[in-house]
Amino acid sequence: MQKIDEIIQGFLRDLNCDIVLNMSKSIKTGKKLRSKLILSISGENEESYKLCAIIELIHLASLLHDDIVDDAKLRRGARSVNSEFGTKNALMLGDIFYSKAFSELVGFGKKISQLIADSVSKLAIGELMDIELSKNFNADKSLYLDMIYNKTAVLIEASARSAAILASLDDLSFREYGKNLGLAFQMIDDILDISSDEKTLGKAAMSDFKEGKSTLPYIYLYEALDDKNILLDFFKKDLNDIEKKSLLDEFNKHGILEKSKKEALSYGNKALKAIEKYNNKKLNDIIENMINRSF
Incomplete structure (x- = not known):
């Protein structure tokens, strides 16, 4: 799972935006059910790892938007991004995650x-x-x-x-x-x-x-x-x-x-x-x- 987190961080560094990196540090990435599923089906290789990172980024984006809709203060025991950085920032971060995931997805x-x-x-x-x-x-x-x-x-x-x-x-x-x-x-x-x-x-x-x-x-x-x-x-x-x-x-x-x-x-x-x-x-x-x- 560490390999997947590293790829996600690489995606975000590509954006060359310190604000995105700073907000992203506060997010707990969770159980990674979808990644475990992908690796259990297609095996562990660079292509599978990259697909996992894309899916996890999409999932994180959906959670950011979900927390805004629910006005959630906590996510996995920590302050939600909308609680810590504000609703507008959380909304834009979710959009950035989605957009970056789709830009990487086209290679598949x-x-x-x-x-x-x-x-x-x-x-x-x-x-x-x-x-x-x-x-x-x-x-x-x-x-x-x-x-x-x-x-x-x-x-x-x-x-x-x-x-x-x-x-x-x-x-x-x-x-x-x-x-x-x-x-x-x-x-x-x-x-x-x-x-x-x-x-x-x-x-x-x-x-x-x-x-x-x-x-x-x-x-x-x-x-x-x-x-x-x-x-x-x-x-x-x-x-x-x-x-x-x-x-x-x-x-x-x-x-x-x-x-x-x-x-x-x-x-x-x-x-x-x-x-x-x-x-x-x-x-x-x-x-x-x-x-x-x-x-």
């Missing part, structure tokens, strides 16, 4: 370039869908699935498919793997927002609901409750510890988190089924680690 040829570019368009659409759904409580699971596919899964899907093209493998099988991995990944994120704590998450627990996000566990809880107002009265509210415990008790009472995790696991199994003929242990381990993670 038309098919991969189009795949990644299309995924970024859908990613932005996913963000718009998320904003729209956040206006009111959303109890429609199909709308939630459409939104997380675009906002999260589509870039993971494109990463897997592009890596398969580099390795001359069946890219459609790996598209299915990436899509289902991405859906499962977001579902686990949504569960952890409820079940984990601020120290582990790097942000306040149950912050999704405060921001108006009706994620899968909340949709399932809404379906299970006779008195829907038990949940709706908390929507977009800054909950205190007593209110959070009350809500968590309802999740536990109705077995909602276990039900949600079971659904995430079903998507993980779909991902494994799509590429079972390759018997790739690294890709199997990615699914297992992603499902059983604590942050």
Whole structure:
């Protein structure tokens, strides 16, 4: 992963802008799921490393814009760029990351370039869908699935498919793997927002609901409750510890988190089924680690 960070820093130094380098230093690059996926499919070589760096730069750009939309103060336990440097600077830094990533992407040829570019368009659409759904409580699971596919899964899907093209493998099988991995990944994120704590998450627990996000566990809880107002009265509210415990008790009472995790696991199994003929242990381990993670 250090090699990928070095390539990203090289991309940014090419821009010859100290402001960009200074702001970039404050960003934690995270788990690099997409890079691990690419390297597990196409192997470790200079071309794969460069593709990883491009994808990570795109992902970082999307997070910068996401934090602006959510007015997030923290990202992975540290101050967000918009909190530390201001919204305008964070917005422009995201645009710079996107632009630089696309300028490097053209070297990979038309098919991969189009795949990644299309995924970024859908990613932005996913963000718009998320904003729209956040206006009111959303109890429609199909709308939630459409939104997380675009906002999260589509870039993971494109990463897997592009890596398969580099390795001359069946890219459609790996598209299915990436899509289902991405859906499962977001579902686990949504569960952890409820079940984990601020120290582990790097942000306040149950912050999704405060921001108006009706994620899968909340949709399932809404379906299970006779008195829907038990949940709706908390929507977009800054909950205190007593209110959070009350809500968590309802999740536990109705077995909602276990039900949600079971659904995430079903998507993980779909991902494994799509590429079972390759018997790739690294890709199997990615699914297992992603499902059983604590942050």
